[in-house]
Amino acid sequence: MDLDRDLAALRPLGGFFVLRTLPGPPGAAGPWRLPALADGYARVPPSGRDPVAARVAVVGERLRTAEPRVAASLAQQGLAARLWSAALGCAVLYGRLPDLDPRLLRWDVDATAPDDLWLTEVRALPGDAATLAATVLHGHLEPLTAVLRARYGVAAGLLWGNAGSALAATARELGRWARAHGRADVAARTRALTGELFAHPLLDATGVRTGASFRRRSCCLYYRVPGGGLCGDCCHTRPPG
Template structure:
């Protein structure tokens, strides 16, 4: 497959007005920066979370468990992980598709407050310049820089399948591609939609993501695992679930979760 053609702005930072455009795609794409909020705040660097300071992560899993009435802690851990994975993919893929750049989203720069929800959960501190967006750069930044150590942090907190968490990674990426594609269609920006689809297709060629599922036309996604949301009271299957019907039930109840 041909590599994605993006006119990048390597070496320059995304301007506040460009972040505002990225945020217009949806709440998952919004990111507070030092220019738009307190650069310290109550959040902790994600690097600290990855290094083993897991109290904020445990508190987040507890909050999700209480909100959903999750019957097992691993169910809440999966849903909490999926939400944060979606945030990380969105704030990286949005600037990549819209402006051809990948911000410096290093784990030391990115503060997370698990008591808040998007767009108030993440704050980006000043740091290095952006680089030109590419699938390889996105894998290095998001998968290797965040989602791999994030999965380890979740598994330290809760016994949850590594395959399930990998599936969440693919599902979150596909959701970000789908949101960008839909926004581009409504906004009259076919170029953005095409870049999002091209980047998504290229990313799913990477072995770390190819094993999670398949990006289909539409765009749609079919994952090879289940996030366990169906186990919550009133929960159904997500639109990309590996199952056709919830295990142990006679009829499928597909939900509307991203």
């Protein structure tokens, strides 16, 4: 199925999967004025509001944590989940993937899904695992990992664990939707693509998969948030300390 201008097939999956597309000509008011994700990945961000620093600050404020490393981890996990959801959702429903080049995605760091990411142009790419890896892992999560390690000292293994956890959660949600709607084809394609992605060198050591379940080998640090605890796939059985 060809990609449509509004990526409408994602809507039945729920708001976390939806990827907004920008109406109107380039440079129009509204989300067109937001920074591109590429601005946040730059070693020297463009002048003005640094989107990565701003997002980390927003997450820290909302979760009431004074630890920048914790806020950076959870901000990255949230963005990873949004990228996997839109990308894998399109791959299994359309059989195609929209080009999610960081220069094409506008980022509202103050907003929650589905108003956080806006795609400026829909360009179709193959919906295979290699393209998914190139788009999400190499196009986004590698440069974001480098930025967060350099600025906040977050361990690489933790950040890649977040990426694996976000992918596993996305696959589970797609599987639930497929079963509820009698879409065996979607379930099968989700399993196949997820299996190939977890064989990628950046993800294969992030955790242990048993069917649809996933047990990561690292901790996202959510237990350090006031009132937080352990996530369902955490490597710990009780909060450290």
